[in-house]
Amino acid sequence: xxxxxxxxxxxxxxxxxxxxxxxxxxxxxxxxxxxxxxxxxxxxxxxxxxxxxxxxxxxxxxxxxxxxxxxxxxxxxxxxxxxxxxxxxxxxxxxxxxxxxxxxxxxxxxxxxxxxxxxxxxxxxxxxxxxxxxxxxxxxxxxxxxxxxxxxxxxxxxxxxxxxxxxxxxxxxxxxxxxxxxxxxxxxxxxxxxxxxxxxxxxxxxxxxxxxxxxxxxxxxxxxxxxxxxxxxxxxxxxxxxxxxxxxxxxxxxxxxxxxxxxxxxxxxxxxxxxxxxxxxxxxxxxxxxxxxxxxxxxxxxxxxxxxxxx
Ligand SMILES: Nc1nc2c(ncn2[C@@H]2O[C@H](COP(=O)(O)OP(=O)(O)O)[C@@H](O)[C@H]2O)c(=O)[nH]1
Ligand SMILES: [Mg+2]
Ligand SMILES: [Zn+2]
Numbered sequence: 001x002x003x004x005x006x007x008x009x010x011x012x013x014x015x016x017x018x019x020x021x022x023x024x025x026x027x028x029x030x031x032x033x034x035x036x037x038x039x040x041x042x043x044x045x046x047x048x049x050x051x052x053x054x055x056x057x058x059x060x061x062x063x064x065x066x067x068x069x070x071x072x073x074x075x076x077x078x079x080x081x082x083x084x085x086x087x088x089x090x091x092x093x094x095x096x097x098x099x100x101x102x103x104x105x106x107x108x109x110x111x112x113x114x115x116x117x118x119x120x121x122x123x124x125x126x127x128x129x130x131x132x133x134x135x136x137x138x139x140x141x142x143x144x145x146x147x148x149x150x151x152x153x154x155x156x157x158x159x160x161x162x163x164x165x166x167x168x169x170x171x172x173x174x175x176x177x178x179x180x181x182x183x184x185x186x187x188x189x190x191x192x193x194x195x196x197x198x199x200x201x202x203x204x205x206x207x208x209x210x211x212x213x214x215x216x217x218x219x220x221x222x223x224x225x226x227x228x229x230x231x232x233x234x235x236x237x238x239x240x241x242x243x244x245x246x247x248x249x250x251x252x253x254x255x256x257x258x259x260x261x262x263x264x265x266x267x268x269x270x271x272x273x274x275x276x277x278x279x280x281x282x283x284x285x286x287x288x289x290x291x292x293x294x295x296x297x298x299x300x301x302x303x304x305x306x307x308x309x310x311x
Contacts, residue, residue, distance in 0.1 A: 002064070005046040005086075006221040013042050013060060015050055025050055025058045043069060043083035044219040044231050045176060068119055070178065085178050085219060085231045090120045092172075092230075094181030094190060096127045097140055102182055104143070108294030110180065111152065112252035116244070119178075122153045122171060126186040129158040146288050150255045159189035169194065174228045176221070191232055195222050200232070249298050250278075255287055256295055269299070 006022065007014035016022045027042060042048060047064040069086040093110045095102035107123065114121035125144070131137045144154045155171060157164035172194070181187050188200040219233040250256045250270060256278055260268060264275025273279075281287040 001050050001052070002047055003050060004221070005042055005044050005048055007218060008042060008044050009218045013048075015048060015058075015060070017050075023050070023058050025060045028059050028061050041083070043086045044221050044233075045069075045086040045088060047087070068117055070117055070119065084233055087176060088119050088178050088231070089175035089228075090122055091117075091178045091180060092122045092124055094124045094126050094179065094185045094187050096130075096185045097125060097143070098127065098130050098136060100182060100184050102185060104290040105294045105297055106182065107147075108253070108291055109298065112244075112249070112294075112298060115252035115254070116248075122155070122177075123147055124168060124190075125154065125156045126159055126190065128156050128163065129161045146291075150291075159186045159193050162193065165193055169224075169226060172224060172228050172230065173226050176229050176231065178231045178233065180233065187232070191222065191230065194224055194230065198222055244298055246299060249295060253291060253295050255291065259287065271296070271299070 001017060003015035003017040003023070005013050006016050012024050013027065014022055015025050025048075042060055042063060046066065048060045049062040049064070050058045051061045052058045066086045068088055070084045070088065070091070071081045072084055091110075091114045093107060095107055111121050111123075125140060128140065131140060140156060144156060147154050153171065155164060155167050157168055159165075168190070179187055179191070184203075188202045191198050191200045192202065219231060221229050221231050223229050244252070246269070247267065250260055256270065259277050259281045260270060262277035263270065263273065265273055268276050268278070270276050270278035278287065278292075282289060282292045
């Protein structure tokens with residue numbers, strides 16, 4: 001039998017079978033071994049083969065090949081990885097420009113990581129009802145235009161007033177979307193708006209179990225009324241930074257990559273080289289300064305990097 005993993009608590013996975021029935025399954029030991037450096041070999045969104053055993057709980061026996069998946073390090077310095085979700089149609093970043101402010105660096109890292117995973121990314125700026133000054137609304141417009149010019153879809157909305165909620169619904173319809181974003185940006189509020197019966201707690205870390213001293217958060221796939229689903233990953237701000245190859249970082253900034261065709265050297269890092277078309281485009285404003293700064297900040301993580309910041 002095959003089914004879709006709709007919840008993963010770490011020790012159990014909930015699988016929805018083709019007939020709609022859901023079953024809680026254990027994981028077969030050998031699957032754990034396959035994902036040696038992975039704390040959870042099975043993720044929400046996975047299609048799995050299960051075996052039923054009389055008198056015992058069903059077992060996830062195999063995972064079907066994934067279209068894509070998102071991973072993160074189990075902890076900052078850990079060598080172990082955690083698969084956050086699999087088989088995504090898109091990754092949605094919920095951001096706010098006020099209360100709290102999501103930095104453009106955070107947004108750009110998210111977008112670059114999504115590019116690296118080949119998952120289409122969408123930006124949702126929430127809490128637009130809070131933007132009462134002309135400057136703040138102008139800033140939002142600038143960000144929207146900037147990201148749209150690069151090729152990303154941008155929705156501006158308010159979960160509180162419901163403004164533009166229909167645009168969000170249309171964007172999610174029929175797709176499996178991962179919902180990410182810093183805490184406090186309104187992810188839970190958005191989920192409640194879309195799936196009222198989910199009753200996700202707002203202003204709090206949702207879906208947490210307190211078992212003694214351990215706090216476990218789990219991912220869950222929630223069906224949308226109009227078709228499609230969102231994957232909620234409480235406690236996961238964004239996907240983990242993958243280990244970008246220094247020479248590849250520019251590939252994940254589409255507008256930088258496009259222009260880099262015109263750099264004099266084909267191994268140009270766009271940091272100091274003569275004849276660098278990217279540096280020229282940053283200077284002329286064709287490439288947004290904030291985007292270029294985000295690009296540099298990812299390069300900066302490379303301990304071997306030897307470039308000098310040009311600004
Ligand atoms: N003004 C305003 N507040 C919002 C909006 N969306 C969420 N909030 C508030 O922001 C806080 C955090 O929301 P929550 O949904 O828990 O954010 P999460 O941490 O991303 O899940 C709560 O107090 C919400 O009521 C919005 O669109 N406008
Ligand atoms: Mg929440
Ligand atoms: Zn260059």
